[in-house]
Amino acid sequence: MIELRDVHKAFGPKRVLRGIDLTIAQGTSMVVIGGSGTGKSVLLKCILGLITPDSGAITLDGQDVARVERDAFLARFGMLFQGGALFDSLPVWQNVAFRLLRGSLKRPRAEAREIAIEKLRRVGLTADVADLYPAELSGGMQKRVGLARAIAAEAEIIFFDEPTAGLDPIMSGVINDLIREIVTEIGATAMTITHDMTSVRAIADNVAMLHDGVIQWTGPVADLDDSGDPYLDQFIHGRAEGPIEAVR
């Protein structure tokens, strides 16, 4: 279980997170929505310790993430970065199998390669991309390679930062199903950021909406349509009129 209590983070004068309270139960899928630039990516990075919050507590299974043994902590996580963040000096399969080629999960190269190709297949990529370099792929393909890398080591907690951004509707459907599958079949905990309302409904057990540095609304995905929250309503229906200003 991941718990955030009153987490604050500012960049200079810009106060991005202003008291985040959020709980993600083990084995569930949490989807975070919210306007562009509201701090969703920053939130994920705070949990992973890539960004240090200014104040507040983040715990994983009751342990403060700032104090735990980093290697063991990170070994439990997989992360898809919003920009893919593929290593452009390595071919695709070595990106996917990065964790399997070194460190505690190290295994023979041939085996790691096989796993990488299997993971690539799961995100809808064929084996012939395995030996290409990331720069030779389209944006959506890079995103999917990043996704394959996030799930390659079968981590228990996986963060997806906009997994379907830039994908066609069919491929989005494939990715949504994949994330759902990882949660229901493997029992992983997932935290997904997305702007795509179809994805929200397909992936989420619970939804949290980030607005103005706080969690404006959170609840089960079934309550999404009759939350009675004007901010959430405006957001999910994509209306220009409402309490959220269009210019931020």
Added chain:
Amino acid sequence: MSRIAALLAAIGRPVLAALAALGRVSIFAGRALGHMLRPPFYLREIAGALLNVGYFSLPVVGLTAFFTGGALALQIYSGGARFNAEAVVPQIVAIGMVRELGPVLVGLMIAARVTSSIAAEIATMKVTEQIDALVTLSTHPMKYLTAPRVFAGLVMVPVLVGIGDVIGIMGGHVVGTRSLGFNPATYLHNTVNFIEARDIVSSLVKGAAFGFIATLMGCYYGMNTGRGAAGVGRATKGAVEAAAVLILAANFLLTSIFFSI
């Protein structure tokens, strides 16, 4: 009174900033060395860095040393002619190359070639979140990126300096025997007899120090880059400037340590 205070503040601020930077670089250097000595070792990365810093620098180092050795022979010959000392060409070329020009030129070439590429590569990785991705994949960026490169600098640059010294002397030899009328055997004999062990040791020690500085600066500026393409550009420029200046400063320091007596 407030004028004096303002003046002191104006002097103090950059001094403090410089000291803080020195502190940060020292801590970074200590961490790099720590990661170099403690396992796990990423052998593939180390091999890649050794190739890039060492082997692929050979052409530029060889050409630089050859032309400099040749030019040095010409200069000493024409300069020496003013007081009838043309005969010292082999000795001065040898001492000039081995003690000073070999290490300094190789160091500066490495700063141009290796420091810039390390800084640009790591800075780009930083701004495209690849460094963050490394961390989430349980791989320490200092161990995976910095340690292999700094190790390669420490080990390969002395080798390059040794090779540069030899090629520089050869350059002098070619010019000396082809156009200045020296006897090839005598030229070599004078060179070999004149060089002392201390000259060679100082040359290699300088090489190691310059290799360390060049690779460390590349990594340091790369890891601390600002955002975006402009950030990468500034990091690369800063790294090459810092490496070049520090190499020349270290050269002065090491020369005064080795040859002040």
